[in-house]
Amino acid sequence: MIYSLFPVVSTLKESDLDHIYQVTHITPPADLSQVTARLASPDYIAETLKALTRQEQQQLLRWILQGREDMLIPVSMVGPSRHELITKLGQWGLVYQVQTHPQSWTYVIPHELVGPLLQVLVIQPSNALKAIAHSKLSPRESSESPVWWSLIHDLFMVLSHARRDPLQLTQEGQVYRRVVSKLGQKCWHKGHLSSVESTIYAANALGLLLADANQKFLSASPTAGQFWQLDGQRIFGLMEQYLATYYGMVLQKLLWNLAALLEPDQWLDLSKVKSWVQDQKATGMRVYNIDNFVHFTTELGLTEKDGASFRLSDPAYWAWHQHYEPPEPQVVVIQPTGEVLVPPNASYHDRWIVDQHASPVKWDRMAVYRIDRESVADAIQRGISVDDYISQWTHISRTHIPGNVEANIRDWYRALGRHRVVRATLIHSVDAVESQQVEQILGKSEPFLERLSPQDLIIEDTRLEAVQKTLDRAGIAMLPSIYAPGEATISKAAPIGLYATGHPALTPVDPPLLAVTVPEALLLATMDVYTVQRVLHNALANQQIITVYFKEPQETKAKTITMISGYISQGKLQGVDINQKAFAIPLHKVVLVEPIAQ
C-alpha cells in the first residue's frame, strides 16, 4: 500500500492537525494542500533534519534504503533509539502511525516525503551524485510545463479511443497489437508503439481503464471524467505517485529527484550514477533498475535520454518545479464548417467535453473534431437533450455556436429522435384465449402491459421476474428460458441435468482512482491481466518473494519465486526460483499469488 500525504493528513485528529499547523508555521484554518506542500518542501525537511544526530540520520537513511515501497518501518529497526527517532519524525509530521489490521499498527513515511528526504540525506552530501554531463544537446525550449504535452496527449488519446471503441484484449489479456498500432498512428510521436503500451499501463494503473465482465475489452472507466477535471499539478502528482508505486525502489526515487534538482540546462551523467550505485552495495539498489526506469519514463515523455546523458523532459522538469502554463477557459473554436478546434491551452475539462460531444478528426497540437450526425447520435444515447448539448458547447466555446451548426444539430436530433429501437419482452401464448387469460391476471398488477397481437403481450423487461411469480401463483406456469424471435413457437424440451456454473462469481475489480489495496492472497482466475498487474505491482515492489499457484493441474501446483523486478511485462511474472533458475510465468496460467512477508 502506498500512503499519500494528503489522505493521511486529512484523517488526523483535530489536536494532531493543530500540532502540524504549529510545526509548519501555518495559521489555521488553511487549505490542507498548503500544509502538505510545506511538509514535502525540501527546505522544511532540511531544516527539521538538522535536529537529528548523525547516527539518527543514518538510521533514517537505512529505513529508506531498505527499499520497502510503502515505507513501513522495517523489522530490523529495534531498540530505544528506534522509538526516539520515530517520535521526533512524528512530531515534525514526517512519520505517521497507521492501522494495517484490526489489531496491528505500524509507522509509515508518506511517499511524497521520500524524495525530499533523499535529497537531504543522500544527494546533497554526495559529491559523486552531482555528476553532471556537459551535453551539447539542445537547451530547454520553455520555462513552464505546457497544458498539452506528450504524456497528457497520449493519455487523453488512449482514453478517448477506449471510450468510443473499447480496446480489445487477447486471451492473455494484452491489448491486441493491431489496436496498439492504430493508437500509435495518433500518438504524439507517431508510430511509437512502446509509448502507447506504456500509456495504457499507466492509464490502467491510475484506474482510468476498466475491463468488461468477460475480460475482452478495456474501456474508459467512469473515473476518467473526474480525472480530466483535475489541473496539471494534480495530474502530474498522480503520475509521480504512479511512478512511486511501480518504480518505488529507492534508487529510482533517487534518480528522479536527482534529475529534478538539476539546473535547467544540465544533464545527468548516468554512467557516473551507476558507478556510485555499485560502490554503495546497498540492498535493493541494482544498476539494471536504472535502465528499466529510464526506459519507461522516457516512453512516457517524462524524461529524455541521449547516450549516457539523462534529464527530465521540459514539461516534467517545469511541473516538478511547479511552473505550469495556466489553462484558459473558453478557448474552443467552433467553425461554421462544423469543425471544432481545441487549442493546446484549453483546459482538460473543456477538452474532455469536446471529446464526448464531437467526432475526432485529427490529433495534433491543435486537436480537430467535427460536430456531425454520429456525434449527435452518441450524445442522444448518453441521454443528453438537444438544449443541454448546445448549452455545453456555448459554455466552452470562445466563438459560440454558429447558426447553421446549431440548425444542423437540431435537425439531427429531430431526425434521430423520431424513431427508437426498443427491446421488448413478450409473453407469447399458444392461442388468443390463453393470452387473454394472462392479460386478465396481469392487468391489475402490471402498469406497463400492452397487447401486440392476439397471442402476444408486451411486458416491461425489468418486471419479468415479478410477472412470472404472479402468473405462477395464479396457476400459469412458464419455462424460465427466454427465446429469440422465431424460437418461441417451437416446442422445446426442458433441459435435463445439471450444468456447470463455472467458477463462483467474483465481482470484477472496479479500480479506485488513487489507491489499491493488496489482499494477502490474490485470486487471479477472473481478473484481466491489467488488473492483475496493477494489483500485483504493489505486492511485488516490496514483497519480492511470492508463491504462485497454477491453474492447470498437470503443471506444478505451486512455486515460490523471487521476482527479478517489480515490473511485469507482456503479462509475465519474471523471477528466479529457489535454485536461482530464471523463468517467466504467463499470468493467464496463474490462479493465485500469495506474497510471503519478509
Added chain:
Amino acid sequence: MERLPLIVQSDLTLLLEVDNSKFEEARQSLVGFTELVKSPEHIHTYRLTPLSIWNAVAAGISPDEMIQRLATYSQYPVPDTVSFYIRDQGRRFGPLEIRKSPDGDGFWLTSVDGQLLLQISKHKAISPYLGPALSPGFKILPEHRGLIKQALAKIGWPANDLAGYADGIPLDISLSNTTRHGMPFHMRDYQQHAIKAFSGSGNGVIVLPCGAGKTMVGLGAMADVGRDTLILTTSVAALHQWRDEILDKTTLNPDAIGEYSARVKDLRPVTLTTYQLLSHKKGSGYPHFDTLNQHDWGLIIYDEVHLLPAPVFRLTASLQSRRRLGLTATLIREDGRADDVFSLIGPKRFDMPWKDLEQQGWIASAECKEIRVALSDAWREHYALAEDTERARIAAENPGKLGTVRELLAHHAQDHVLIIGQYLSQLKALHEDIGAPLLTGETPAAERERLYQAFRDGHIPVLIVSKVANFAIDLPDANVAIQISGTFGSRQEEAQRLGRILRPKSDGGQATFYSVVSEDTKEQDFAQKRQLFLCEQGYRYEIAHADSKGSPMTSGRVIPFPAREVPS
C-alpha cells in the same frame, strides 16, 4: 502579451487565427510558400505541399527562410518533422532543368547531379520520355516536354523548365481607359498583382472568385504578353462574352477577333474556341486541335480551368512551348486531377480569399440560406420505395419546393432573381407555375442572348435557368439566386452558382443565395457537402425549414428524451 497567431501542426497544416493583431502580417508571410486550404470565420487553414514548396523555391524563397517565417509567427516550436519536410522538398526543385538542346535540336534534360540523372533515368515512368544521352543529361523530343514534366513532378523531382516559350506572332493590343459605353476602366490592384504573378513565369493559374474579374486578368495578360492569343472557353455563350469584353476593354477591333466554333471557323490573331470543339476526335486525331496548333500562338488562356476535360490535358501536354494562363474560381476538381493542372498549365500563381474581396467591396457581400422542405406523405412513400439511383432525383423534384419558391419570390418582389435547377421537368413545372421565362440548353443562342439582355435591362425580374448558366454568363444585376436542384455534392457548382450573384451591385446592396433542398433525404446530405465549401470560404449559412407545401415551419415532432443528468 498576445499569443502568436499560428499553430504549426505536425501533419503539415498551418492554423492561422483571424482574431489576432498579427494575422495580416502572418498571412502575407505564409502566402509565398503555402496553399490556402480554407478560410472560414475564425481560423484559416494553410497547407505545406510539395507544390507549394517547389513554387516558393522557384520564386527564390529558401527552405531556411520558410522555416524562419513559420517560427516567427508560431505560438509553439515548429515540429522537427515539418522543418525536415520543408528542407527535403526544397532541395528537390532546381537540380533538374529543361533547357533548349545545345545542339539546337529539341530540348535537353540536364543536371549537375549525375547520380540524380542516373536515378531518374532508371525510373520506368521517366525512361520512355528520355531521348539519347547528351552529357550531362538526355535529349527530349518537343512533344515529350509536357509529359516528362508531368512524370517528374509525380515522382517528386520537378524539373525547372528554362527552355522558354515560342515568341508567337506580335499583336498590337493594349487596355482601354474607357469602355465602349464611355465608362472609365482600369485594373484593380489585385488584378494587377495577378497579372504580374503570371507574367514573371509565363504559365500558371489565377484563382479568383466569380465576379472578381478573372476575364479582366485574362485581358491584362494578353496586353502584357502582346502576342497572338488562343482562348479556350466552356461554351459558345462564354465565348461570346469574352469577345464582348475584349472589344469593350481593349484596343482590338472586331477584325482581330475570330470565333472558332461548330458554326464558324474563323482563325484570327485572337481566336476563341471551346473545350468541346478542341477535343473533338475524328478517327485517331483531333482535327480542330491540329488546325489551331498550326498557328504561332504566344499565349493560350484556359477559362474555368477546373473544367478542363481529360482529352484537353493530353493535348495540353504538347503545348508546353506556349505561354499558358489558367483562370478559375476554384482549383477543386471533382475528378481529383488538380496535380495535372499544376504540371501542364502551371502552378497556382495568385489566390485571394473571397471574404477579402468582399471586405474591400470588389464583390458583393452575400447571405447564404438553406431551406429544408419536408416531403409530403405521398412523396415520402415515393422516395422510400424508389431504387437508390432514382432517389436523388425524386428528392430534388419535391413538389413542395414550388411553394417555397413562391414564398421567396413574394419576399423578393423588388429584386432580380435567378432560379437555377438541374432537372428540366422541374424547371418546366416551375416555369408554368410562376410564368417566368425559362432558359435551357435547348434555347437557341439568339433567344438566349435576348433573355440575358432583357434580364440585364430589368425587363425580366425573374429568370429560370438550367445548368447551362452555371458558367461564364454575366448577369450583373442578379442579386438573388434560388437553387432548387443541383449535381449531388458538387462543391464547384455551388461556388459557381453563388458567383452568379457576387458581382458588385450598383446600389451597393447585398446578394442572397438560397439553396432549397428536401428534408431528411440524400439531397440534404449532398447539400451539406456543398454548404461546407462555402463555409470554408468564410460564408455563413442560415438554415430554415418549410413544410411539405413549402410554407415556413419551425420544428418537427420528436420523442421526448430520457431525463438523465448531463455529465459535467
